[in-house]
Amino acid sequence: MEHFGPVERMWLRNEGRLFGVVFVLFNVLLAIFNVLNYRVASRATVPCVVITRLDASTAKLSWTDSTDTTGDYSNNLTTPHTRVVKLRNSTQEETIPPLNYSLPWETEQRDKYTVVKRYIPADGLPPTYDDSVTLCTQGTFEFLQHVPELCDRWEGPLSVSVYAPGTDLPVAVRKILFLRKCGPPCVRLNVSWHLIYESSLAPPHLEAPMEMAEMAAYEPLNCSAGFKPLQLLSEIRSSKKLPYPINVARNVARQLAGTRYVLASDIELYPSLHIVPRFLELVSRLAEKEIGKIIPRRVFTLPIFEIKKEFPAPKTKEELVKRVKEGHAIFFHKWVCDACQNFPRRDQWLKSLPEKGKEDLLGIFQITKRQMPRTAWEPIYIGTNEEPLYDERLTWEGKRDKMSQMFELCLLDYDFYVLDNAFLVHSPGIKTLSSVDQRRRAPFMYKNNAVHNKLLAQMKKKYGARKGC
Numbered sequence: 001m002e003h004f005g006p007v008e009r010m011w012l013r014n015e016g017r018l019f020g021v022v023f024v025l026f027n028v029l030l031a032i033f034n035v036l037n038y039r040v041a042s043r044a045t046v047p048c049v050v051i052t053r054l055d056a057s058t059a060k061l062s063w064t065d066s067t068d069t070t071g072d073y074s075n076n077l078t079t080p081h082t083r084v085v086k087l088r089n090s091t092q093e094e095t096i097p098p099l100n101y102s103l104p105w106e107t108e109q110r111d112k113y114t115v116v117k118r119y120i121p122a123d124g125l126p127p128t129y130d131d132s133v134t135l136c137t138q139g140t141f142e143f144l145q146h147v148p149e150l151c152d153r154w155e156g157p158l159s160v161s162v163y164a165p166g167t168d169l170p171v172a173v174r175k176i177l178f179l180r181k182c183g184p185p186c187v188r189l190n191v192s193w194h195l196i197y198e199s200s201l202a203p204p205h206l207e208a209p210m211e212m213a214e215m216a217a218y219e220p221l222n223c224s225a226g227f228k229p230l231q232l233l234s235e236i237r238s239s240k241k242l243p244y245p246i247n248v249a250r251n252v253a254r255q256l257a258g259t260r261y262v263l264a265s266d267i268e269l270y271p272s273l274h275i276v277p278r279f280l281e282l283v284s285r286l287a288e289k290e291i292g293k294i295i296p297r298r299v300f301t302l303p304i305f306e307i308k309k310e311f312p313a314p315k316t317k318e319e320l321v322k323r324v325k326e327g328h329a330i331f332f333h334k335w336v337c338d339a340c341q342n343f344p345r346r347d348q349w350l351k352s353l354p355e356k357g358k359e360d361l362l363g364i365f366q367i368t369k370r371q372m373p374r375t376a377w378e379p380i381y382i383g384t385n386e387e388p389l390y391d392e393r394l395t396w397e398g399k400r401d402k403m404s405q406m407f408e409l410c411l412l413d414y415d416f417y418v419l420d421n422a423f424l425v426h427s428p429g430i431k432t433l434s435s436v437d438q439r440r441r442a443p444f445m446y447k448n449n450a451v452h453n454k455l456l457a458q459m460k461k462k463y464g465a466r467k468g469c
């Protein structure tokens, strides 16, 4: 026989009472549900469309609109409509289903977003897996004009995802086609474009790029006239307050790269010259040295700078160092978030110029960890698709969008190899904080912070805490 102490007895009694309350509540809710359901159902009996075939080529549609929102039909709020429509005989191509037809692009669902992979693929032959490095980046239509500059400097494949919901889509496609036609040949040969939009804001039927551009065509593409006549306007993101899903875009661009090594970077960050061949040479040199050794988890980071808008973005380290000395270039985000790019001994990095005759070599400036006190450091690096992805719930507006991934690299004890003779420089113009921007982004920042905190807790559980992260 079971024996219940006073505490257990009280608990049982309380549980019995609780059960009673839940039971009554459930029935009340059920009753309310039934009443509501009945009303919804009775409202749905408003007739739909009645189609009357008039002759072989026309039909009459009749329906009744209910403008009523209260459910009260005593008011005269219904309006009958009729319309005669012309019936079109389907053409031969429509009636014969294209059995062997497959779309040239593939789509994927990622939470509430649709991804169209390689909507416009590069025309050139893709390099083999180990023979190049892919520059992976992302943006909305307003930023795509940076792609030609990236392409010219990179000399390798680019994988670009474009976030284009609703009316942004034809605008973005038109801009891409303009860049392919009027930009350097590199854009057509080496850039693959992917699309991302909310599935709820998808076109009813995604057309081939040329058809879509015609739909949005106000004028034919005229290279000498520039972007202006293209009327690249779309307000959907501001009117619907859609945040930019930057991490979906980052992940898509990275995962669709066709090479082992990838640089996941931002669209306004221009790389210095000849990074790809120098990097491949560095990696093969390392591989020779490391035969038989256990290779630690690592990524190769590039220091980032910004420069005053009066100056061109430097292409070589020599040029960059000169601009920094003159006070025209600074470390990236120096006035916005200095800690974000403050890697160890960064002033020393500026003092080490490549030796004469070794300008075309890339080496390791130093190997470091991203640990205390550098937990705000947001390095951009060349890595592989083995590195953890970016969390897709974090938005650009909410800031700190890369931080959880950085934290994960720290927990996984990654080494950061700082490259000595390669860098990124932001498209000219130095950024300062704007209070309007801060206010607009506040609700998104609140949301990102909540996701961020949850993520950090999950990761600590998954990998175990690590001192210094």
Ligand SMILES: *[C@@H]1O[C@H](CO)[C@@H](O)[C@H](O)[C@H]1NC(C)=O
Binding pocket: 056, 057, 087, 088, 089
């Ligand atoms: C459609 O086809 C039918 C017979 O197949 C023909 O009688 C009719 O006129 C056609 N309608 C149109 C709009 O071409």
Ligand SMILES: *[C@@H]1O[C@H](CO)[C@@H](O)[C@H](O)[C@H]1NC(C)=O
Binding pocket: 076
């Ligand atoms: C209701 O609408 C119909 C058609 O519009 C109209 O003929 C009728 O007079 C209206 N009845 C009242 C009570 O307004």
Ligand SMILES: *[C@@H]1O[C@H](CO)[C@@H](O)[C@H](O)[C@H]1NC(C)=O
Binding pocket: 100
């Ligand atoms: C698809 O079409 C090609 C060429 O028309 C043909 O060779 C192939 O067998 C077709 N495949 C299928 C599955 O029908």
Ligand SMILES: *[C@@H]1O[C@H](CO)[C@@H](O)[C@H](O)[C@H]1NC(C)=O
Binding pocket: 124, 126, 127, 132, 151, 152, 154, 155, 156, 157, 185, 186, 189, 190
């Ligand atoms: C395109 O990429 C290839 C490597 O895939 C590179 O050799 C070539 O120089 C690039 N083309 C241009 C115009 O940059």
Ligand SMILES: *[C@@H]1O[C@H](CO)[C@@H](O)[C@H](O)[C@H]1NC(C)=O
Binding pocket: 222, 223, 224, 225
């Ligand atoms: C293209 O644009 C240029 C410069 O605006 C203009 O002079 C030229 O007539 C345009 N060409 C066509 C075909 O519209």
